[in-house]
Amino acid sequence: MDNRPIGFLDSGVGGLTVARELMRQLPHEEIVYIGDSARAPYGPRSAEQIRSFTWELVNFLLTKNVKMIVFACNTATAVAWEEVKEKLDIPVLGVILPGASAAIKATRNGKIGVLGTPMTIQSDIYRHKIQALSPETEIENLACPKFVPLVESNNYKSSLAKKVVYETLRPLVGKVDTLVLGCTHYPLLRPIIQNVMGQNVKLIDSGAECARDISVLLNYFEINRSRTAEPLKHTFYTTASPMAFREIAEDWLAMDLIVEHVTL
Amino acid sequence: MDNRPIGFLDSGVGGLTVARELMRQLPHEEIVYIGDSARAPYGPRSAEQIRSFTWELVNFLLTKNVKMIVFACNTATAVAWEEVKEKLDIPVLGVILPGASAAIKATRNGKIGVLGTPMTIQSDIYRHKIQALSPETEIENLACPKFVPLVESNNYKSSLAKKVVYETLRPLVGKVDTLVLGCTHYPLLRPIIQNVMGQNVKLIDSGAECARDISVLLNYFEINRSRTAEPLKHTFYTTASPMAFREIAEDWLAMDLIVEHVTL
Structure with a gap:
């Protein structure tokens, strides 16, 4: 104890x-x-x-x-x-490792999206960790530089948040069946992210894992x-x-x- | 790696x-x-x-x-x-610790049964570990000396197994809402144990945890x-x-x- x-x-x-x-x-x-x-x-x-x-x-x-x-x-x-x-x-x-493991377990089609800050995405660390365990998995990285400022300014439920999330995530929609919220700020935007990505996409909350x-x-x-x-x-x-x-x-x-x- | x-x-x-x-x-x-x-x-x-x-x-x-x-x-x-x-x-x-933790999370009424070998029960280790985390929980220990021989002799699906499990577990029936299978042999007897205890009792498989x-x-x-x-x-x-x-x-x-x- x-x-x-x-x-x-x-x-x-x-x-x-x-x-x-x-x-x-x-x-x-x-x-x-x-x-x-x-x-x-x-x-x-x-x-x-x-x-x-x-x-x-x-x-x-x-x-x-x-x-x-x-x-x-x-x-x-x-x-x-x-x-x-x-x-x-x-x-x-x-x-990161808990989130990466959970994403590997969750995906059915082997296509995982990763949202993160510019540094996290630039480090490519999720791809590195996920593919070390599961080399055939495809990763779609997406930097979301506007998300943390939305949360830190307490605007994560605003219509601005909806607009920003929609515009940011559009390139990913339909491309992955699993999406890692690779920044602990992002679960505050979770309802909006889920809505944009569709209910069938499994969101992985790295923090909860x-x-x-x-x-x-x-x-x-x-x-x-x-x-x-x-x-x-x-x-x-x-x-x-x-x-x-x-x-x-x-x-x-x-x-x-x-x-x-x-x-x- | x-x-x-x-x-x-x-x-x-x-x-x-x-x-x-x-x-x-x-x-x-x-x-x-x-x-x-x-x-x-x-x-x-x-x-x-x-x-x-x-x-x-x-x-x-x-x-x-x-x-x-x-x-x-x-x-x-x-x-x-x-x-x-x-x-x-x-x-x-x-x-033991994974099983003890899972049992604490599973119980609703704070009454947990523990099945184990004579040594595991004599050591009282599940009570010790569970009550250290959750002092108000009540533990009902039960040694099941006949279970391991049933499994090792490949008789775990026999009518003898049903009889032995029924006679051994009878004192526990109705007394707990969660039962730790505190020996890795016991999941082979799981269907019989579940049947004797009732479908509402949550069985904790320490090995799976x-x-x-x-x-x-x-x-x-x-x-x-x-x-x-x-x-x-x-x-x-x-x-x-x-x-x-x-x-x-x-x-x-x-x-x-x-x-x-x-x-x-």
Whole structure:
């Protein structure tokens, strides 16, 4: 048993989709979350900059005495997961491998679409991971640079969102039977994405898949939190405005939250 | 990527229920299996003897250059999993934690039954693991010493099996809503067990749960087998008669098998 919290990092609010899944699947685990909204989106930045920002988030979480770190951000996972995992002596989990595995299991026709930030798509990491396991699978990559700003500005239910998603995804419609939401912000746009792609396309939420993996790793490393531990006190940190963060987070998580500002 | 096989150990043929799940979920992974049928059942033996036998099985698998070892045996997991996991530098997975977690998720009324061998029940390990995570859960333990011999003697579909299962489980009927098959041999008796307990009781197959965890750990440690690797060649070893082993294994796995005798 290990009653310390699990640390989540993201470029902004997207990782809340992973945190929500974790709270649903493992309601007795405590969360410390850091979202770097002040510097979001990470997607268009250089690998060097993303690596450096990610280490700042990791080091912040380490000061909070976390027992595990979840990269609830595809871009950070693509750039820095392997390096951080190797350096730390606590488990470090990324969202890409769980998402890639789930997509391979889901596809029937072997044609998988991947949506991601410019950096995630440029890294071509989903193709790399999926084809290493399943070489015959065809990948259609699509960068969606406008999606994260829509979510971070709390416009993910707007008519603008519908228009942007429709225009962005049009080239993919009818081409794949499985679509990886390869950015943790995108599940907030899920109803619109599903509508544009059609009800028969299976959407893979990399964050939800990752939450199931967290449960397995907590078991494997024997670091579950005891249900007799102190009452839960999730804490959320943002590098930008706590008020803006709280608005999205309370909508998404349907609970009152403690959100604190932090400067890295 | 790591194209080496996954090693499975069991006191006999029970671990085949885990191997079958693995083949279904991860058809591209290769298996080396060792069943100690000559010394089955392990359940009534002393902890010291079980520990010693388990190490013999582990050392045998290590000579087969495995990348991971699965304790496809609850009794061996109860006695020696933590010790072996600590000593080896490859991942070692047991069946108890995956089964315990699944049972906690499945129960609605907080009353979980656990079937196991005398040693597994005596160790009280399911109660220990389940209540550490969920203290309010009530556990009804039941040792089923006659079940493994029924399976090892290929009598698991007989009218004798129906009689034995009925008489053994009678004290549990109506008392729990979830029942852990806390021995990998028991899924071969599943239809009879379900029939005796009633269709509303959720049966937890610790081996099937474990197979899902294997997939997560292969991802986490980045040791999946490439689908471009050499054709699969599963190998099964038994310390008793290969013919008797093959009969059960081919019935259960519905495939032709290479079964070799080995002396430990």
